[in-house]
Amino acid sequence: MTTTTRYLVLTTLRWLPVGFTIPISILLPVSRGLSLSEVGLAFAAQGLLVLCLELPTGGLSDSWGRRPVLLLGSAFGIAASTMLVVADSFPTFVLVWALQGVFRALDSGPLEAWYVDATLAANPDAALEKGLSSGGAALSIAVASGALISGALVALDPPDGLNPLTLPAVIALGLVIVSTIGVATLMTEQRPRDTRLGVRDSIRAVPAIVRQGVGLLRGNRVLLALVSVELFWGFGMVSFENLTSVRLAELTDGPNAAAALMGPVTSGAWVTSALGAATIVLLSGRIGVASAAIILRLLQAGAVVAMGLVGGPAGLVVAFLAAYCVHGASNPLHMTLLHREVTGEHRSTVISVNSMAAMPASALGVIVLTALADRSSIAVSIVVGGVVLALAAPLYLPARRREQHLQLASQLDTTDVSTSEAQARKP
Known part of the structure; x- marks a missing residue:
């Protein structure tokens, strides 16, 4: 499997669960008793954490490696998706979006950086815009497909005892797990020995890398x-x-x-x-x-x-x-x-x-x-x-x-x- 194919598969797996949750992101917490203002405050937890962690996690990806940072982010993504299925109060939905914020911060950039690094390593004169354009198309198709299927699932009668708005969240959780397995199996990273750092050294190196x-x-x-x-x-x-x-x-x-x-x-x-x-x-x-x-x-x-x-x-x-x-x-x-x-x-x-x-x-x-x-x-x-x-x-x-x-x-x-x-x- 080529690097570009791996990149497209991983991009699709990453964004397909997002498509499933977009139609229910506000409706689900409202159906469980939250007001719109409470939903807005819960969403704010995600934005705040992404803003605070965006640069440090980018530096961590440069010092520790793209693959381990993506796997760490996926763990937070699984936790956030699990909480979304069971959350039923304002504090639990705040936790959902806080976990989602950490996931988004860790997830922002490493996959694309890995693809560009691997492509340029194989061919320094490669036309990056071709692969990145295909990745953008894969992302959009994944979100559109997930949103359409999610809407159809809500319209259908779910299994007994399951809220129609919960079914897309359950499927999204399964897809996030599949995406994590995809990162673990499809993403291979070759880093020179002199640039490999352990977790502690990688964290210590983050401030310097961010400044640079x-x-x-x-x-x-x-x-x-x-x-x-x-x-x-x-x-x-x-x-x-x-x-x-x-x-x-x-x-x-x-x-x-x-x-x-x-x-x-x-x-x-x-x-x-x-x-x-x-x-x-x-x-x-x-x-x-x-x-x-x-x-x-x-x-x-x-x-x-x-x-x-x-x-x-x-x-x-x-x-x-x-x-x-x-x-x-x-x-x-x-x-x-x-x-x-x-x-x-x-x-x-x-x-x-x-x-x-x-x-x-x-x-x-x-x-x-x-x-x-x-x-x-x-x-x-x-x-x-x-x-x-x-x-x-x-x-x-x-x-x-x-x-x-x-x-x-x-x-x-x-x-x-x-x-x-x-x-x-x-x-």
Whole structure:
């Protein structure tokens, strides 16, 4: 089995249980007696822990290894999924999302870093965007499939004594266990002996690795610009991830009609995201990864602005699907450019820094755009989010210049080699 195949299988196994839990993530705790405000507070435990642990766990992955960190994270994932099946009070749901937060922090980056390290070790000139695009497609298909099956299971009569909302959680637990077995059996990691550290030494090395990883931003304009893209991306994503259902309610007969539409529309969005991720290499292969990233950022901004300007639900849904399609296509290109700027020594740490940049930006986006919606309208708020997304496009220009420089150098090297070979053949 090739490295890419292993990566795609593990990505699918990782995200399939997420698809099963998305439709019930709020409904299940509410059905067990929690208020919406309590659900929000329980969710906050996950966000807080991810924010606090994102960088340290990225450093741990760089010092200890990708595989052991993923296995450790999987143990927390199994614990969180088990608690989700049986949780029946506010404290137990806080524990569910706290465990989930530790899992998400440990899980963020190691699999992708392992794939990139293994691919570049086999071929330093490998086109990373192809494998990462396939991974993005696999992720989206897994989430969409899980969500559709989960919704169908809830609609069916479950076994006697089992809450319909509990059945997807039980299946998700089984899938998390399967995913853990997959990591243990399919993920092989070859690390030089002089870089292997024990658990204690790995933990001691984390602060230094984190400092070095963050320090890379100060000395690399391209890397700093790429991470800065996440600030605008995280802010602007709120406009189509959080405000679409409210905008749809405005354009239909109210919240109930919007809720009925959002289920299949959301599943369709993940499918279009997979389509975008799977096909973007056709564009990036022709014009370059950075140039394609610039175009996609502008296209997504245009789609989001259209969401605010359209006058009917059909137009809103089409624009929403377009935004998600571009979203799925954008991520593998962005990550390819990011991986080009770092080595395996700090790869997971830099992925964590990139991920962390989006978190406060997204939180700020929720505050600003919802406040703007209250003072003006949802349509205006969505348009502003689209404009902010467009502001990220120029931040890819340093990466574009770097890519063009490397392409020119490669062409000159090829010309020199051809000239030398021609001269050597002369009598």
